[in-house]
Amino acid sequence: MAAAAPLRNRVLASLSPADYGLLEPYLEPADLPLRKSLERSGRLIKSVYFPENGFASVVSGNGKRPIEVGLIGREGMTGIAIVLGGDRNDEDTYMQAAGHGRCIRVGHLREAIAASTTLHSSLLRFAHAFLKQTTRTAIANGRAKIEELASNRKQAE
Numbered sequence: 001m002a003a004a005a006p007l008r009n010r011v012l013a014s015l016s017p018a019d020y021g022l023l024e025p026y027l028e029p030a031d032l033p034l035r036k037s038l039e040r041s042g043r044l045i046k047s048v049y050f051p052e053n054g055f056a057s058v059v060s061g062n063g064k065r066p067i068e069v070g071l072i073g074r075e076g077m078t079g080i081a082i083v084l085g086g087d088r089n090d091e092d093t094y095m096q097a098a099g100h101g102r103c104i105r106v107g108h109l110r111e112a113i114a115a116s117t118t119l120h121s122s123l124l125r126f127a128h129a130f131l132k133q134t135t136r137t138a139i140a141n142g143r144a145k146i147e148e149l150a151s152n153r154k155q156a157e
Helices: 010-014 017-026 106-115 117-156
Strands: 028-032 037-039 047-051 055-060 067-072 092-097 099-105
Touching (some): 067 117
Antiparallel strands (some): 028 099, 055 067
C-alpha cells in the first residue's frame, strides 16, 4: 500500500489526524485557474478552498476602485466568514496565480466544525492570522497615501 501524499496546504497539514479525518471524506480536488472566482461579494459561500499552490487575491471595493486587502496561498483557506459563523463576504476572492487545491462544501465544513471544538479552534487561528494580514495591508495602503499627499504638498510649495 502506497503512503498518502503529504498535505501541501498548511491549514490542512496542521490539523490533528482526528480533525483532518472529519474533513477528508468531503475534500475534493480543485483546479484553480487564473481569475477563477472563489467568493463573490454579498453572495452565499458554497465551498471553501484550501489552495496547495497558486494564490488568491481578496479584493474590496464594491464595484468602485478595487483594492487588494489580502492574499491566500497554501498557508490558508477561503471561507473565513463560514469559520466565523457567517455565510457571505463583503469582498471578492479570485485566483491571481493559477494552481490546485482542495475544496469542501460549506455544509460539510459546518458539520465538521460542530463535531470538533479543536477543529474550529484551528480554523479560527488561521482566521485570526488572515485578519491581522488585512489590517497590516490597510495600514500600508493608508501610509502610502499619506506619504504621497505629503510629497505632493512639498512639491507644490
